Amino acid sequence: MQQNPSPSEPIVSLRDVQKSFGALRVLDGVSFAVERGEVLALIGRSGSGKSTALRCIDRFEKVDGGEIVVCGHRVDRPDVDLRALRQDVGIVFQSYNLFPHLTIEQNITLAPCAVKGMAASQARDLARKVLAQVGLEEKLHAYPEQLSGGQQQRAAIARSLAMQPKVMLFDEVTSALDPELTAEVLKVIEQLAADGMTMVMVTHEMGFAKGIADRIVFMHRGKVHETGPASILTSPTTPELMQFVGTGNLKS
């Protein structure tokens, strides 16, 4: 049932997704799709449902209705193989969530060894490789608390990369960082995009979204309110998006 998607099929697709927290309807018929190699930015006000939509893709939230297909996995079904799904999907959080009791190297090698049965020496080589990708080779043996926020977030990205996911999810990954540290994290993400990684990101960095995203999904009150290429940020058609980008800072 969970066959590999053919090249023409989207990596992630949501169709008419519904989700409520109690009486609050957070997602009200959300549909969008992400093609292989595409970068999709989910934007919108706080409470618009964008983070929930992202978390549904990795099934951190169960949906009430609709269909979600991720790399061939029917995520909306109760019998979805979560471990198989999460080997295909990498997720990076706002609060980094590195494991504080492990070194950066151990943080990275844990899942490849435990989940994929990779040999320790091979996993250590892999750790070096992915840390080089995020520019942190020298922090191999450091503990998370010895790193700055930006470094921790880059290490978290490296940890995710080590599982060689087919799609990466970024949940407001720079929201806890000051502008300087934000820049170093965004640079890493830009490089990933250039390397052809499929990505879905929830972000408040409008300038960044404009520069990197192939497509923008603007969410408003649990619905996809406007969607299109990055240019919709400079020439929005709905008054809500107009107001949103007007209040956001559009640096480019």
Added chain:
Amino acid sequence: MGGHLNINHLMFLGQGALWTIGLSTIALIGGGIVGFVIALARISPLRSVRLASAVYVQLVQGTPLLVILFLGYFGLAAIGLQVSPLAAAGASLTLYVAAYLGEIWRGCIESVPKPQWEAAEGLALSRTQRMMKVILPQAIRIATPPTVGFMVQIIKNTSLASVVGFVELMRSGQIVNNSLFEPFAIYAIIAVVYFAMCYPLSLFSQRLERRMGRGRSNLAPA
């Protein structure tokens, strides 16, 4: 009858003190093993397991240890199961300690921030792997100070085992007093010995707590 406190009495008390330590160790190890199972059962994904373990904890915590000890010793004898005072005291204390340590440890496991679970889930680790490799190593550090603190309670509570005839420190004091009739002197000695066992543990627990309080840097084994 009468006479004075001599070296033989003191040796007898010393032997009792050793049994207090022995019984405490049994209670800690037995209660620790069962308590660990209880802690995991309390957060099990299975509702029936959670419920059963919660009932166990409530039953034990709602019953005086003295009653549990009587049940263990006389209760089992009543249904034809002869147990030695040591076995009865060891088993009763194990059940008692397990309920408390189980709850303490459940709290410690749950106090590991939720995002740690999510990060481990996002990396496709199985529930067992998440528990063993991510959550428990962090929970153990959180659990150490309250566990050492609870050991003080265990040591003091072993004195109740004297009621089923187990000759630990308290019971040996009673026996010596029965021949000397110097309750004040003898129980003062007993109090000092208990204090000498417990106070270092209390200090150690406080030190551990302070060290934890200084923040995450101490989570990393330097």
